[in-house]
Amino acid sequence: KSLEEAWECLTVEFRWLKPDNDSDVLRIVCTGMQPGLYSCFNIILEKVDNCLDLEEKYLPNFMSEWFNHTFATHCKDDGEVFKEHKEVLDNADCNDVDADTMDNLSEKCLSRSTVLKDFQNIDFIITKAGLCGYLEHANVCLIDFLKEFCGEFLANYVEAHFKPTKTWFAGYQVKAQTRKEEEVIIKNFIQGRCLKNGGENAFSDLERGIEETWQCLVIELGTINPKNESELLHIVCTEMQPAFHSCFNILLEKVDHCLDIEEKYLPNFMSEWINHTFATHCEGDGEVFKKHYEIYSDAECKDVDPNTMDTMPEKCFSRSTVLKDFQNPDFIITKAGLCGYLEHANLCFIDIVKEFCGDVLANYIENHLKPTKIWCDKHVNDVEDAGYQVKARTNQEELAIIENFVKGKCLKNGGENAFSDLQKSFEEAWKCIKVQLGSRDPKNEAELMHIVCTEMPFALHPCFNIILEKVDHCLDVEEKYLPNFMSEWFNYTIATHCEGDGEVYKEHYQIYKNASCEGEDPDIPETCFSKSTVLDDLQNPDFIITKAGLCGYLEHANLCFVGLVTDLCGEFLGNYIEGHLKPTKIWCDKYVNDVEEN
Known part of the structure; x- marks a missing residue:
């Protein structure tokens, strides 16, 4: 008809x-x-x-x-x-x-x-x-x-x-082919893991578990028909949690058969994460949920291009290491790795919401997803699970991994003295910085701004160049972009903060000055390393540091720092720190795919 x-x-x-x-x-x-x-x-x-x-x-x-x-x-x-x-x-x-x-x-x-x-x-x-x-x-x-x-x-x-x-x-x-290749990588990894740990039927059982979970969710969600907001709140916070839990447990039970012993934490970890998320949103009289619901209801979003939605998985995968990780059949999904995937997915979703619906809704979505970050920060280093122990790396071991990688690269590309020369350059650069900063004593904010935006770039640039010159001797040919890339990034960051009359810098300076933070200073390197892939990457002596990889490390470091500031000093300062670090993201997004270098 x-x-x-x-x-x-x-x-x-x-x-x-x-x-x-x-x-x-x-x-x-x-x-x-x-x-x-x-x-x-x-x-x-x-x-x-x-x-x-x-x-x-x-x-x-x-x-x-x-x-x-x-x-x-x-x-x-x-x-x-x-x-x-x-x-x-x-x-x-x-x-x-x-x-x-x-x-x-x-x-x-x-x-x-x-x-x-x-x-x-x-x-x-x-x-x-x-x-x-x-x-x-x-x-x-x-x-x-x-x-x-x-x-x-x-x-x-x-x-x-x-x-x-x-x-x-x-x-x-092209996109369909790319997605097909991505699906094959993921499927091959899971299929191999299931065959190794659960036998020849484990993968087909897992596939059936996915279908059964989906059917369960359709049935549970299909019965929800709230008449008003308070009825919706009652359903979400009272009925939905056990319903979701029972559905996901169908899948988690099948997943368990495919896991290596080091991954046996996963079903319980995910199950408790679901509980924690519901509990956080529904605590008290569900004020958090009510507030978010009100903002979602009033949100005005631009029409979302179907192309954007189609490329969303591809875009989010490109920010994550999951595809690279899953090409190694012996790869172990650690808590830190799993939390990294969840964090990437959340950040990617927030970026898309921000683009189409604005900052207000995006900020609330970020808060809505915050229980995941809290849960991961709390439990990512919890090493006792399912009757076995996984030893966390110590700071000394982390430093040894980095030193061994850099030493090997310097020996290969720069000869036997390259590594000691690099070590000396750090000492020389630090002395240079102390001399440059020590000779300045601003009397007021205007004088401080003049120093930061006019004198400091020229003063600090030669200090950093001492290191970058020695770094260059240790690099593989594919990494020769790095000194110039980092040098230009430094210039761009200063220029962004100081453009116009330095209003951006002034605003940030006032907020930092008036900030009131609570709690002890965390161990930033240890906390942030645990969320990054850098230590895993650097255990491979042939690993190449690409622009995308370098930007990934910088992004992780920034996100980690923002998270720590938010926890210690509140969201207001955390949001400003995020704005202060934004030039790094803009720089990386602009140049990460620029492959032609001198």
Whole structure:
């Protein structure tokens, strides 16, 4: 019925199209036609959605956005593309096309496609890559047909006319392939772990556990129908927790069979994390939950591009080490590693919320996800689990790992004196800094700002260069970007804080000066190292420090510092520290993929 309704809709939309001249045609096509056709196609897409498997639910949005992209491409810059194509079509000289040929065109094009073969499998899933393939086949087939009856000139223009489709889908096919590769990496790791620890049926049992958990959640959530906010609060804080717990326990029980002995903490750790999260949001009379619910209800978000949602997993994976980690079949998922994955997922989600919904909602989402951070900070170094002990690294062992890595790299690339030269450079740089800072004694805030923003960059730069020069001798060729990269980052950070009249610096300075912090100073290096992959990475003597890796370490260090400041001094100062460190993130986001270096 929707096909008939859509056809009637198109008939009505086209009936009033009576252009008087070329500019009128352009106005109709690029202004009037798009919304009309869009509403007609949506009649079909709405009904199509009811027939799709879960993995195919992307399709209506995907087709809708492709439709918009095609119009936008043809109509940009006063519709020059459309005008050129119309002129070619108007002047085309085609041979008379036999009616039978037109009737056979669909059959001919289908025979070139895999669609008929694919559709004989009732469980076949139409992926984005597959859909792109069908549309590309249809376009190529029509172009061949035009070439045969109208010549290459017209065929070439029609091919250009179809180019937006190819461009649109090319991006998606790459993404689909990337996601497929990511899925294979994860699946192979889990499958291998299940086979090793749980036997040949453990992986299939785990897959069934995922399906059963999903069905359980659908049933539990499907029965929720609150009439008002207080009823919703009662459901979330009283009924939902045991329901969620029972559903996730189905999965956690199957996961347990696939774990190495060092990972046996995981089911209990995750189960208690769920409990802690609910308990935190629902404590007292559920004031935390009520406040968050009110903000979510009033949030005004921009329309989220489906492309953004599709690339969200890819974007978040690129910030995490999970794909790299899972390529090693012997990799152990530690608490620190698991908490790192959770933290990355949360940060990625917060960034997306901030982009589309603004800081207010993003800050509350951050608070809403805070129980995860609290839970991880509390238990990540808890080494007794399930009847076995895992020995945490001491500071001395951590320093030994770093020293051995750097020493090996210096010996390989700079010779036997390179490491001792590097050590001496730290001493020389420290002396240089003390001399430069010790000679300055600001009498007031304005004088301090002048020193920080005018004198200090020039004074500290040569001090840091003492180290960077020696570091360069120890680097592999792929790491030679590092001295210049760090030097420029330093300049950029100072420049950002001091731009204009240094208002950013002044504001931060006032807040630091008036801050009131409680508690003992934490061991920052130890706390932050435990959240970073740096110690694991540096145990491989052939490890290469890429820009992405270096930026990851810097980001971890910044996040760790912000977290510690927030815990000791409150969110107000924590947020300002985060703003103060923001230039690092901007710098890294801008240059992390810049691979050409001197």
